[in-house]
Amino acid sequence: MDFDETPEEAAWRAECRAFLDQHSTVKAAGAPRNTMSTLSDDEHAHVQRCRDWQRTKAENGWAGLTWPEEFGGRGLTGLQQGIFLEEEHKYDLAVGMFAQAIGMVGPSIVVHGTEEQKKQFLPSILRGEQVWCQLFSEPNAGSDLAALRTKAELDGDEWVITGQKVWTSSAHVADWGMLLARTDWDAPKHRGITYFLVDMRSPGIDVRPLVQATGGAEFNEVFLEEVRIPKENVLGEVNGGWAVAMTTLTSERADIGAGHGDGFAGVLRLAQQYGRVNDPVVRQELMKLYTSYQISKYIGFRTRTAASKGIAPGPEVSTMKIAISDRLAFQGDLVESLMGADGMLWGSDAIDDGYWQTMVFMGQWMARIGGGTEDVQRNIVGERVLGLPREPSNDRTTPFRELPH
Numbered sequence: 001m002d003f004d005e006t007p008e009e010a011a012w013r014a015e016c017r018a019f020l021d022q023h024s025t026v027k028a029a030g031a032p033r034n035t036m037s038t039l040s041d042d043e044h045a046h047v048q049r050c051r052d053w054q055r056t057k058a059e060n061g062w063a064g065l066t067w068p069e070e071f072g073g074r075g076l077t078g079l080q081q082g083i084f085l086e087e088e089h090k091y092d093l094a095v096g097m098f099a100q101a102i103g104m105v106g107p108s109i110v111v112h113g114t115e116e117q118k119k120q121f122l123p124s125i126l127r128g129e130q131v132w133c134q135l136f137s138e139p140n141a142g143s144d145l146a147a148l149r150t151k152a153e154l155d156g157d158e159w160v161i162t163g164q165k166v167w168t169s170s171a172h173v174a175d176w177g178m179l180l181a182r183t184d185w186d187a188p189k190h191r192g193i194t195y196f197l198v199d200m201r202s203p204g205i206d207v208r209p210l211v212q213a214t215g216g217a218e219f220n221e222v223f224l225e226e227v228r229i230p231k232e233n234v235l236g237e238v239n240g241g242w243a244v245a246m247t248t249l250t251s252e253r254a255d256i257g258a259g260h261g262d263g264f265a266g267v268l269r270l271a272q273q274y275g276r277v278n279d280p281v282v283r284q285e286l287m288k289l290y291t292s293y294q295i296s297k298y299i300g301f302r303t304r305t306a307a308s309k310g311i312a313p314g315p316e317v318s319t320m321k322i323a324i325s326d327r328l329a330f331q332g333d334l335v336e337s338l339m340g341a342d343g344m345l346w347g348s349d350a351i352d353d354g355y356w357q358t359m360v361f362m363g364q365w366m367a368r369i370g371g372g373t374e375d376v377q378r379n380i381v382g383e384r385v386l387g388l389p390r391e392p393s394n395d396r397t398t399p400f401r402e403l404p405h
């Protein structure tokens with residue numbers, strides 16, 4: 001494992017900083033900010049800032065870093081992109097709204113799209129003209145995504161879609177959606193699914209934001225009632241959507257090693273503010289938290305070292321997710337116990353504008369569930385690292401309509 005960057009990686013980090021310095025400034029240190037908001041004006045302004053920054057990146061050749069050059073990208077590695085994202089997060093910039101467009105659907109169109117689809121979507125995705133959402137999960141198809149029951153039927157030159165999606169991040173501000181629907185009920189469950197590109201303004205789409213306990217509402221339920229999608233908007237083969245979905249989901253992980261920031265300093269500051277740092281039990285808990293941050297940092301180094309040598313990420317990505325999930329659970333309890341009765345306060349009544357209650361305690365489940373729950377990650381480690389047998393199942397051979405529902 002290498003703890004230092006190679007000279008090339010360090011040079012790339014410096015190049016990223018030089019570009020970012022031209023367009024923004026590093027965020028001021030200080031109290032953490034509670035960015036969870038239900039105010040739609042705020043949100044629309046944020047989306048617009050994200051669009052503007054994405055366009056600036058495109059104009060300067062910094063959009064789609066891992067995309068092939070022939071499609072307007074830079075052809076760089078996931079590791080280089082990870083370094084860029086780490087630096088970008090340090091600056092006062094609006095980011096995040098294009099993660100699904102640039103990180104998920106774009107790479108899927110590059111691999112599976114027709115020439116027309118590439119021309120229609122890729123340049124405008126890079127320029128920040130299209131916010132995308134991912135219409136995969138359903139009320140009974142999350143961890144077991146291939147159990148989805150939204151149906152698509154061909155009618156002339158159009159597919160007609162009816163069903164329900166849930167947990168669709170950003171659907172309420174999205175221009176386009178990547179949609180999985182069942183097109184063959186007699187095939188085994190993974191083989192009867194088709195991947196569609198759907199205009200979110202199509203008649204029959206009803207997006208209803210789900211307000212979370214945090215007060216934020218960035219997920220939605222999406223109801224589809226006889227939504228018509230032209231045949232040209234099938235991505236990949238009809239009934240071959242599972243392979244396309246796998247491209248989408250693995251592309252999501254391309255930014256290897258990014259984002260395992262150090263939140264320990266903030267928790268330590270909170271303990272100091274509450275005068276708890278001399279309490280021996282609190283000191284022990286803080287030490288445990290520090291150790292946990294160090295563990296995920298080193299797992300991140302391991303992933304990066306492998307990536308530097310051209311080795312694809314393996315099950316250590318799952319161990320990383322488990323380590324982070326365990327830490328988020330522990331950290332949530334710790335910050336609440338540090339604040340004592342103050343932990344029950346909310347919003348501007350609370351210290352740091354409610355950041356600890358909202359983003360750290362309640363927000364922990366976003367990262368613990370999104371991108372595959374920690375239980376699912378444990379199954380992966382069980383099967384791929386410990387060599388335990390897969391759970392017995394007949395769902396890979398039985399026609400979908402015969403499976404229990």
Ligand SMILES: Cc1cc2nc3c(=O)[nH]c(=O)nc-3n(C[C@H](O)[C@H](O)[C@H](O)COP(=O)(O)OP(=O)(O)OC[C@H]3O[C@@H](n4cnc5c(N)ncnc54)[C@H](O)[C@@H]3O)c2cc1C
Binds near residue numbers: 139366379
């Ligand atoms: C922040 C966030 C953003 C999201 N954004 C999107 C989005 O934009 N688009 C989208 O389509 N979806 C999105 N999701 C949905 C996400 O993919 C699902 O929540 C996730 O896959 C889990 O599915 P589920 O919620 O249906 O839970 P379920 O799959 O029903 O799981 C319920 C519980 O059972 C456990 N469990 C399930 N199967 C197993 C098993 N085989 N072994 C052991 N335990 C198991 C789970 O760990 C969990 O504790 C998002 C979720 C979050 C939290």
